[in-house]
Amino acid sequence: MFSAIFDKRHPQSGARPGTLVIPKEAPTPRIYMIRYRAEDVTESDVSEVDELKAAFDEEAVTWIDIQGYGDKALIQSIGDLFKLHPLLLEDVVNIPQRPKTEAYGDQLLTVVRMVRVDGPGEIDMEQVSIVLSKNYVLTFQERYGDVLDPVRRRIRSGKGVIRQHRADFLAYAIADTIIDGYYPVLESIGEHLEELEDVVVTDPTPDLLIELNQIKNRLINLRRGIWPQREAVNTMVRGDHPAISSEVQIYLRDTYDHCVQTSEVAEMYREMVTGLMNTYLSSIANRTNEVMKVLTIMASIFIPLTFLAGIYGMNFEHMPELHVKWAYPAVWITMLGTAAGMLIYFWRKGWISFGGASTTSRKQREEG
């Protein structure tokens, strides 16, 4: 959990700015280019950086999607081709960055965090950097695979307004899709919490506490991604960068609302986890109380009886009771009476009930 919080790919401290630190295990880059105008779309896998020059053609909108950083020279040459600022390129490659929006000349860098549910209780986080210029959008992703297929489909189908707009609308569509991806993740956490809500009272095992702690840490981590994202999107909405038209800003306002909503839900879940943890603690206290009651009832009933039996086990010569005929049954009656008295006492205190364990609370309430 903890080690996931930051990656060790951070450059050596003191390295010169713009140093690209690419881990061994980074996959080889795959580049996919989509170019579209209102009338048509062309798509192609790119193997040569030179093919990307098509993006400078101002008539169409070009989306260049780079997945994987495993080739430093290639990344660098893309940077050179598009004249990316060294710090921009560093932010793109040296992950994880804090989500943010920053202007570099006529390019606008937006860093967001893409999340996906990845197996039960596992969340996969991946940084996506979106570079927006007037005619093209570059997206850089850590690994293969993403949540952006619906955007690709919308471009291909030509339905909706995406093909009528410029690159800023594309960038909006990408950011919006990534942020909408938080909903299913939060939903799966919500469902998990709902399941645990009962277990926490019926079966408070230590494992459960560990599980709650893990969910909490996951939420803390998630929130760490969501919060700065709000700010990043807000910068796009309120900023006056020439690459974003006022019409697209209205759409981005909607994305901003989703950011706020997801961050509120994450916050609320965190409060609820804290609530469950407190419930856990008091369930344990309750259980200890239950255990103690059993012990106290058993001990309180039998210890006095054992004492009585001990009395008549003594070997004094002069114990007149021993010779009385009805003494033995009398002792039994005394014992049963004592036990019954104790039972009544505990029943009045609400510690035991004769209608089954489930009605204890109701009984207690009546006895009060």
Add this chain to the structure above:
Amino acid sequence: MFSAIFDKRHPQSGARPGTLVIPKEAPTPRIYMIRYRAEDVTESDVSEVDELKAAFDEEAVTWIDIQGYGDKALIQSIGDLFKLHPLLLEDVVNIPQRPKTEAYGDQLLTVVRMVRVDGPGEIDMEQVSIVLSKNYVLTFQERYGDVLDPVRRRIRSGKGVIRQHRADFLAYAIADTIIDGYYPVLESIGEHLEELEDVVVTDPTPDLLIELNQIKNRLINLRRGIWPQREAVNTMVRGDHPAISSEVQIYLRDTYDHCVQTSEVAEMYREMVTGLMNTYLSSIANRTNEVMKVLTIMASIFIPLTFLAGIYGMNFEHMPELHVKWAYPAVWITMLGTAAGMLIYFWRKGWISFGGASTTSRKQREEG
């Protein structure tokens, strides 16, 4: 509880903006139109969208109330008729939205959350979207039924100032009525808390903790509606949208005050629930303490006595006491003395009292 937090009606992530996602179970829309001038009122159920064109007549104020979204085409055609922005329509239909006020050209969208007490401990939440233009107000509601009948009655009766004003006053009246609806909901929670306040000490069962947790979650959820509502109303008060006159802004200032007041009460209740939960925990601790005292008193009194009885139950040949005539009564006296000593010791410690359980605390304070 958790699943109620967000609805699954959110569009597929990556869907194009403006996509209307209408769940299967949404009821068929019912449209009701009220048109009024200072002098007269006309009301009608609307079955054809074309009838709504009457709203463009500038002489009267028209309120078109749409309940239920179960007909996508109809909703869309209303959107087309009133030239609603695709995002506005999406916000209206794809619930739940965060409460907010947003301007779309000369239309002003205000999203609020209507609450009602729905059975014991149940709160029904429903999104109401209010679209205000110069001459008409559109309200979109998720389901049939609302809290707005008093507004309708005020329009019909012609008393008060509502018929002298324009559409902005109508929008204010609707928002104000919805926000005033929070008072009875908070009151019912307050009364519930008041009931639980005693029970938490007299009868701290696990069920009670679950109940408290549910109230807390309900308050968290409620607050999530109230907080952004403050902002939404404030935007109406401070904003300078042409559809809202400065006179109506004075009225909205009052609505804003109610928003603040309800959010403060909700916050205060949440603090009080937390207080009750802590009380619960220490009630449990107290009870365990009580249980332990009973056990300790019983064990401390009888264990030494049983030991004494055990001594004279030994079978040694040479135990002179066994043959002494008054030895048996002497042992009894010793035992009773020991028991009395223990009782006095515990009484001085304040663990037991002879004046009945209820006076324990007073006794203890004196012994202190």
Add this chain to the structure above:
Amino acid sequence: MFSAIFDKRHPQSGARPGTLVIPKEAPTPRIYMIRYRAEDVTESDVSEVDELKAAFDEEAVTWIDIQGYGDKALIQSIGDLFKLHPLLLEDVVNIPQRPKTEAYGDQLLTVVRMVRVDGPGEIDMEQVSIVLSKNYVLTFQERYGDVLDPVRRRIRSGKGVIRQHRADFLAYAIADTIIDGYYPVLESIGEHLEELEDVVVTDPTPDLLIELNQIKNRLINLRRGIWPQREAVNTMVRGDHPAISSEVQIYLRDTYDHCVQTSEVAEMYREMVTGLMNTYLSSIANRTNEVMKVLTIMASIFIPLTFLAGIYGMNFEHMPELHVKWAYPAVWITMLGTAAGMLIYFWRKGWISFGGASTTSRKQREEG
């Protein structure tokens, strides 16, 4: 406690703005008018609304004090006479309002909350609405009786500067006196807390926790009045309402300081109550620990001895020890030795002390 938080006098939700909701039990209004110039003062009980027209005379300052709202027509006619805005009148009558300062034309409404200690541990809260105009001040109070007599005396005596100033100074004097009334209330809470501070360790009964919870709720409630009052006074200080001269603003700055100070003290007390509650919880834990120690010591000493006695109570034919003459005393010596060993063990652990209960802690510290 909870029900006190809001009054049920809130108008029906959806009622038209300006609706006055006057509860059955509201006392009949008593109106008292004080008019003064630098040279003289006249005072009179007012029974006819027409007498109040004297307030429009610009030469003197008029203070009209209305206590009790139990006559809707009368209140309405006062409203008409002074041309009070319907919302202003609603704020005055429909209590409780949040403290605030709001301008209505050349009138300035300030709503504050007057507090008084009302019997042990009881705080009486009452809303006072101050309407300031150029030449007159209207004060509306819920019930008879207030804390404003010192202001009346200052007007009558003519000492000090009050008679040299206009109505704004009078409004300041009233607000200041009401806010100074928080000091004795906070002081009484402070003294109560000081008393409980010891009890919480020496005698942590459940009643005490309830008491602490009540103080906490009272502080939460008090703070809810104080906080917006800060804002309300600040609006008077910083605002540029023509009715308040810059000279009086210097005086109001002082009142603002008192608001801040009382809110800080209330906040600090709340932290201290929380501290006491935690102390309570750990006192309970301590007590349970003490109880457990007694049980453990008793059981650990006597259980082994009883076992030994049990051994020689067995009826085996071949138990050579039984026939040894000094066996019985030897068993006693063994038993005393075992008991002594246990006692030494517990004493070294710091669980028991021989210098009296009060020195336990010191002993323990030495043994460490």
Add this chain to the structure above:
Amino acid sequence: MFSAIFDKRHPQSGARPGTLVIPKEAPTPRIYMIRYRAEDVTESDVSEVDELKAAFDEEAVTWIDIQGYGDKALIQSIGDLFKLHPLLLEDVVNIPQRPKTEAYGDQLLTVVRMVRVDGPGEIDMEQVSIVLSKNYVLTFQERYGDVLDPVRRRIRSGKGVIRQHRADFLAYAIADTIIDGYYPVLESIGEHLEELEDVVVTDPTPDLLIELNQIKNRLINLRRGIWPQREAVNTMVRGDHPAISSEVQIYLRDTYDHCVQTSEVAEMYREMVTGLMNTYLSSIANRTNEVMKVLTIMASIFIPLTFLAGIYGMNFEHMPELHVKWAYPAVWITMLGTAAGMLIYFWRKGWISFGGASTTSRKQREEG
């Protein structure tokens, strides 16, 4: 503790502004005047207010230090001589005020709180009011004695820059010296906490909790002084009052840094006290756990053995074992075996260790 929070010297609520409330026990004022130019210094005890007129001489800087308020007429006549605003004089005398900086015409009032360690664990707080004008500084102190001797020595010695500057530098030097006085106070609290840090685990007595609570309350109280002081000094730095030159503002920036630093340290200590309190609670829980283990081990070992002994203490006629020769030793062996089994069980659970109490934890970790 609580009563120290506010003094009861507050004027009667409703008293007219500017009323001086001087408690009976206030010491008679002592006035000490220091006048200096770059070349020379004169110092004198002042008994007549008229002597103070020397302060109006513009060539020198005059520092008039008044300690004790026990003479209302004298204080009033000083106020008259220097034309102090009635509210300024009220703020000076009616203590405690919140630290603040306020301009009254060409005079600048700064209220700060001077602290000193006063015996073990005791902090003495005293309000110092600094009135700065162009040529003189008035300081008003509650009681005799202060921390300002170093400033006096610096004036006398003529080293450093103090004699080259005007009154603003003197006011800075006084405020700076008072704020530096927080360092030793915080240090002494820090050392106290360091001592308690170990005790809280080795010897968690109830007294300790009370001690921690007192330190916490002391820190809350201290913070209440420090926080507004930040603001007060900041007003001096950022404000543009003519009495403070831009050169002295650079020095005051340094004082502001110290305010921030002390407030951060106080805050940090408060967090640490909270941490220690939690540690205390879990130490108690640990101890209860230890006590329980001892009880459980003793009871679990001996209760079964006693049962066995009880079996063979029965008086049935037909108990064949009783007549077997090796039965008695066999029972002993069974008993020792059972006891050994229990011991091994507890040792494997990590509840007991044979290498001494201190190694328990290591053992447990291995058994885990």
Add this chain to the structure above:
Amino acid sequence: MFSAIFDKRHPQSGARPGTLVIPKEAPTPRIYMIRYRAEDVTESDVSEVDELKAAFDEEAVTWIDIQGYGDKALIQSIGDLFKLHPLLLEDVVNIPQRPKTEAYGDQLLTVVRMVRVDGPGEIDMEQVSIVLSKNYVLTFQERYGDVLDPVRRRIRSGKGVIRQHRADFLAYAIADTIIDGYYPVLESIGEHLEELEDVVVTDPTPDLLIELNQIKNRLINLRRGIWPQREAVNTMVRGDHPAISSEVQIYLRDTYDHCVQTSEVAEMYREMVTGLMNTYLSSIANRTNEVMKVLTIMASIFIPLTFLAGIYGMNFEHMPELHVKWAYPAVWITMLGTAAGMLIYFWRKGWISFGGASTTSRKQREEG
């Protein structure tokens, strides 16, 4: 821990500003000068202050690094040579200062805190003051050794852009390297927490709690360094000091991002430590519960049996059972039956399991 929070080197309160307080143990200063242009680099140890005059040569960039303050006269003469403001010099020497950026004429002082992992669980903190002017950078360090070697290497190698830039880039490189030094420190804390995460459930010893408390205090202390650093770097980014070019501000924006990121990670770790502490507490509660269960099971099984044995150990003359032949085995059967009944009862309650301790929780869940 606590004493580390502030150093006692603070000047006597009331000392004149600019007083340098140099502790006895401060090492003798070592001065190292690096001068570079795009073409070449010269480095030299400096023993005479006069050699530093080379820094005034405007053609090259000069970095003068002073490590250790153990020579007051030397420090003072450096201050004189570079015309450092007395307060600047005080901030440099009188450590620890709060991190900050302050302008003194054309010099810009940035105080940062350098951290290094120093042995297991130990963090070494050292103040570094960076004085930036147009052509030179002075760095003052408390002790020998630092994290700045990578910067020196970059200057020497001439790769990268550092030699093409002026002194502002050098200051950026130094600050950036120091702030990047927080990553490994936070990582080591993160790894430590990850280790403790399991231990806290499997082996919650008091030592562990102390360890967690120490980590928490370390994080509090670390955060105290990081937070103001954000502000300090932000002042460099947003400020318009002539010594920092707009190009370098883009680089500093990156440094600012790192500050924010480290502060967020520190904050998140603190939350996690709090989570672990709560887990610790409930582990203890769990363990007490376990201990209680063992006791209760043992006592509940054997106490009734012992009682039965006690019955037939009584010496009454008339106890018919004693003479029945099969009475003895019947008693055994009764006893075994009782014991089995208790075991089944506890097994149904989920207190014991026959599949080994590890399956308890699963069993319990089924029995629920």
